[in-house]
Amino acid sequence: AQSVSQHNHHVILSEAASLELGCNYSYGGTVNLFWYVQYPGQHLQLLLKYFSGDPLVKGIKGFEAEFIKSKFSFNLRKPSVQWSDTAEYFCAVNGRAGNMLTFGGGTRLMVKP
Amino acid sequence: DTAVSQTPKYLVTQMGNDKSIKCEQNLGHDTMYWYKQDSKKFLKIMFSYNNKELIINETVPNRFSPKSPDKAHLNLHINSLELGDSAVYFCASRDYLSDTQYFGPGTRLTVL
Numbered sequence: 001a002q003s004v005s006q007h008n009h010h011v012i013l014s015e016a017a018s019l020e021l022g023c024n025y026s027y028g029g030t031v032n033l034f035w036y037v038q039y040p041g042q043h044l045q046l047l048l049k050y051f052s053g054d055p056l057v058k059g060i061k062g063f064e065a066e067f068i069k070s071k072f073s074f075n076l077r078k079p080s081v082q083w084s085d086t087a088e089y090f091c092a093v094n095g096r097a098g099n100m101l102t103f104g105g106g107t108r109l110m111v112k113p
Numbered sequence: 114d115t116a117v118s119q120t121p122k123y124l125v126t127q128m129g130n131d132k133s134i135k136c137e138q139n140l141g142h143d144t145m146y147w148y149k150q151d152s153k154k155f156l157k158i159m160f161s162y163n164n165k166e167l168i169i170n171e172t173v174p175n176r177f178s179p180k181s182p183d184k185a186h187l188n189l190h191i192n193s194l195e196l197g198d199s200a201v202y203f204c205a206s207r208d209y210l211s212d213t214q215y216f217g218p219g220t221r222l223t224v225l
Contacts, residue, residue: 032212038154043203044216051212088154094212100169101146101214103156 002027002095006104013081014112021076021107023065023091033074034092034101035065044090050074061085083113116140117217119204125223126194133190134220136204144168144207145187146214147179149200156203162187194224 003026013019025031035047048059055067065076074091091104117138126132138145146169147159161169165181176192187204204217 034213036216043218044156044205046213046215049211049213090156100158100161102158106154106156108154 002031002093002100002102004091004093004102004104006089006091006107008107009105010108010110012110012112015083016080017111019076019078019081019085019109021089021091021109023074023076023104025072025074025091025093027072027093027095029095032094033065033067034094035059035063035074035076036090036092036103038088038090038106040087047076047089081109081111083111085109086111117204117206117215119202119217119220121220122218123221123223125225127225128194128196130194131190131192132194132222133188134202134204134222135186135188136217137186138204138206138215138217139185140206140208140215141185142206142208142215143184144209145181145184146205146207147187147189148203148205148216150203150219151200159202160187160189191222194222196224198222199224 005024007022033050036044050057050067058064089107092101120135144163146161150156159173160179162181178190181187201219201221203219205214207214
């Protein structure tokens with residue numbers, strides 16, 4: 001079975017601060033990794049994804065994530081956050097054997113103007 | 114030109130009632146899903162359908178019955194609603210080639 005842990009449940013930052021959200025997964029095989037964002041009152045949108053190749057992937061809105069296979073991690077980063085980044089962020093894993101997406105518990109980010 | 118749409122957006126009902134939520138995608142995807150997001154924002158898969166056939170049922174009570182009349186639609190019918198069913202239900206469809214899921218806007222169900 002696959003599982004995903006997001007260790008930061010709530011993060012509060014000031015604008016221009018740097019962001020790193022942790023994500024660790026548990027799965028015995030090869031995985032596809034995703035970060036989704038949910039702005040207040042909206043549906044989930046894909047931020048970025050990793051399937052293979054360069055472990056540092058860049059997504060929309062200046063976000064990037066690094067896949068570290070030895071640590072089973074896929075942390076999300078942004079060098080300078082904006083107030084508009086206030087949202088819930090979800091890490092997700094899909095084991096290549098199937099098409100079931102397993103989500104982490106989410107991290108609520110609040111950016112103070 | 115909405116990719117994945119759900120109706121209704123809000124649903125308020127009494128315990129014991131039966132209700133349905135509809136989902137449609139115009140992306141031409143073969144696989145569709147229902148997810149439940151609880152009050153703590155935890156997202157959990159409920160069902161997956163591929164080309165109208167059920168392929169994943171994640172130990173959801175049998176009061177929940179998905180129906181897929183065609184591969185563009187996946188509806189969710191819930192019988193005998195309980196307080197614990199209150200949540201936001203998201204429909205999604207998956208692009209096989211990119212292995213990316215696209216989510217609908219959600220349906221906020223409140224059971225009184």
